[in-house]
Amino acid sequence: MSRAAVLACAVALACAAAGCGAPARGVTVSGAWARSTPEGATVAAVYATLRSAAGDTLTGVAVAADVARAAQLHETVRDTAGRLAMRELASLPLPAGRDVAFEPGGRHIMLLGVARPLPPGGTIVLALRFAHAGTIVQRVPVREI
Amino acid sequence: MRPRPPVARTLAALALACALAGCSGGSGLQGERPPAADYVGAVTLTEARPGAPDRPFTFRAAPGQLLFVFFGYANCPDICPMTLAELRKALRTLPPADARRVRVAFVTVDPYRDSASVLVPFLATFVDSAHALVPRSQGELARAESAFGATSTAARNAQGGVDVSHTGLAYAVDDQGRIRVQWDFGTKSATLAHDLRLLLAPRAAT
Numbered sequence: 001m002s003r004a005a006v007l008a009c010a011v012a013l014a015c016a017a018a019g020c021g022a023p024a025r026g027v028t029v030s031g032a033w034a035r036s037t038p039e040g041a042t043v044a045a046v047y048a049t050l051r052s053a054a055g056d057t058l059t060g061v062a063v064a065a066d067v068a069r070a071a072q073l074h075e076t077v078r079d080t081a082g083r084l085a086m087r088e089l090a091s092l093p094l095p096a097g098r099d100v101a102f103e104p105g106g107r108h109i110m111l112l113g114v115a116r117p118l119p120p121g122g123t124i125v126l127a128l129r130f131a132h133a134g135t136i137v138q139r140v141p142v143r144e145i
Numbered sequence: 146m147r148p149r150p151p152v153a154r155t156l157a158a159l160a161l162a163c164a165l166a167g168c169s170g171g172s173g174l175q176g177e178r179p180p181a182a183d184y185v186g187a188v189t190l191t192e193a194r195p196g197a198p199d200r201p202f203t204f205r206a207a208p209g210q211l212l213f214v215f216f217g218y219a220n221c222p223d224i225c226p227m228t229l230a231e232l233r234k235a236l237r238t239l240p241p242a243d244a245r246r247v248r249v250a251f252v253t254v255d256p257y258r259d260s261a262s263v264l265v266p267f268l269a270t271f272v273d274s275a276h277a278l279v280p281r282s283q284g285e286l287a288r289a290e291s292a293f294g295a296t297s298t299a300a301r302n303a304q305g306g307v308d309v310s311h312t313g314l315a316y317a318v319d320d321q322g323r324i325r326v327q328w329d330f331g332t333k334s335a336t337l338a339h340d341l342r343l344l345l346a347p348r349a350a351t
Contacts, residue, residue, distance in 0.1 A: 035226055038219075038270035040263055045222040076223055081296055084224055084330060085310035104227040105331040111222075112306075144230075 027052045027094070027133040032140045034111075036120040044068065044118055046109040046126060046140055047102045055096035057131040061109050067124050069113025076105060086110070094130075120144035172326075173343055175336045179316065179324035185214075185292045186322015190252060193261030193279040202250070202276055204292070205322035210246040211344055212276075212318040216295045216311050218255035219267040224313050224330050229271035232315070234334035235341060236272070243345050249275035250318075252289060254297035256280065257307045293324065317344055 032048035050058060063071040073089040089107070094100050102108050109126065118124065122142040129135045185204040192202035206212045213232055217225035229249070236244040249272050253259035261277055268275035280286035290296055297311035313330035317340065326340050 035222070035230075039266045041219070041267070043220050043222040045226075074223075079310060082312050083296055083298065083310035084313040085308070086223070104223060108223050 026054055027056055027128075027130055027136060029128065029136060029138050032126075032138055034118055034124055034140050034142045036122075036142050036144045037114060037118045039117055041117060042112070042114055044111040044114050045074075045104075046071075046111065046124075047104065048109070048138070048140070049099050049101045049103075050092075050094055050128075051097070051099050052094040052130070052133065053097060054132070056094045056133055058092040058094060058100075058128060059131050060091075060129040062127045062129075063111055064125060066115055067118075068111035068115060070111075071126065072110045072112065073107070074110040075107045091131075118142045174326045174340045176317075176326040176328040176332065176340050177314075179327050180294045182292075183324040184322055185318060185324060188289050188292045190278045190285060190289050191281050193264065193277045195261055195265050199261075199279075202278055203322070204250065204289075204318050206248065206318055206320040208320050210248060210320060211325075211341065212248055212250045212316075214250045214252070214293065214316040214318055215314075216252045216254050216290060216293070216297060217313075218253050218299075218309050218311070219259050219263045220255065220307070221309070224311075226271075228313070228315055228330060228332075229268075231332065231334045232337055233271050235337035238334070238338045239341060239345075243342070246345055247341055250278060251275055252278040252280065252286070254286065254290075254311050255299050255307055255309050256283070256286070257299060257301065317341065319344065 028051045030049045032046065034044055034046045037044045058073065061071045061073060073092055074086045075089050076084055077087050078084055092100065120142055124140050124142065126138050126140055127135050128138060188204045189201050191199050193199055204212060204214065215225070215228055232249070236247060249268065251264070251268055253264055259279060261279060264277040264279065268277055280289065293316055295312045295314065297309065299307055299309045302308045315328045315332070317325045319325050325344055328337060
């Protein structure tokens with residue numbers, strides 16, 4: 001089974017077991033939200049702020065298959081011609097005690113192959129995998145922004 | 146001597162930052178000064194309309210109105226929705242009569258995926274009556290971009306998707322076909338609203 005599939009399973013299992021409010025084991029996830037998507041959208045972005053008390057590394061992200069085909073860590077970068085492009089991040093270090101933000105215009109969690117529109121007021125569930133803290137299942141409200 | 150109050154210090158810092166960054170000095174606009182060659186009124190693109198024939202579109206606002214111009218694409222998860230959402234927020238703070246005088250002209254830089262049937266509903270999520278501009282050729286797009294000082298790339302990738310890069314600036318074009326101000330990506334709604342108000346004020350229209 002692929003890593004993405006394992007994580008997607010973890011979403012479902014952890015959610016069932018822990019009621020989606022899993023304790024963060026040293027990592028806190030705050031201010032998570034997903035941008036609502038228009039009709040026909042195939043991609044979506046999720047934002048959040050992560051903080052690890054002792055230092056950790058975000059190594060992967062997954063989303064349930066009925067929400068999107070895949071989830072990736074992305075960063076918006078500007079090239080030498082002044083163009084903005086997205087670059088996939090394999091992992092993201094979380095220095096001890098420092099906020100690391102996914103926010104518009106910076107980093108985002110990219111959902112690819114979005115199965116149906118995400119309406120404002122809805123909720124999706126993500127699994128974030130950390131090198132030390134393990135997998136954290138996070139409820140993410142969908143907002144119109 | 147008493148230390149200056151924080152507001153005065155902030156204003157001083159703003160003035161300095163403005164001087165350093167080349168803000169539109171005397172105009173009072175908070176966005177960036179447009180390129181010296183600011184005339185785009187001769188540039189024509191194809192406007193796609195659902196259920197109606199395409200028609201030529203020229204970058205010149207209707208009398209007394211403004212065009213908010215952006216080069217982007219519908220499958221853009223971050224920059225394009227952020228920009229359009231900030232504009233929507235800005236328009237909601239303007240008097241409705243003024244908000245109606247701002248029309249969006251959105252040029253797709255993704256010829257692989259953005260047909261009228263994709264682009265029009267995408268834009269309608271954010272604003273009413275946007276002009277969905279779908280260049281007929283790479284040359285047509287390049288000429289329009291060049292007039293605005295914009296640039297982009299779009300290429301199919303190995304996963305079957307399309308990798309897109311684009312400059313991400315937004316522009317206000319007046320009824321003379323001139324770029325009056327440009328805003329970098331990430332510009333907040335308060336700045337957009339401030340500049341739109343200023344440009345829509347009667348004295349700015351003369």
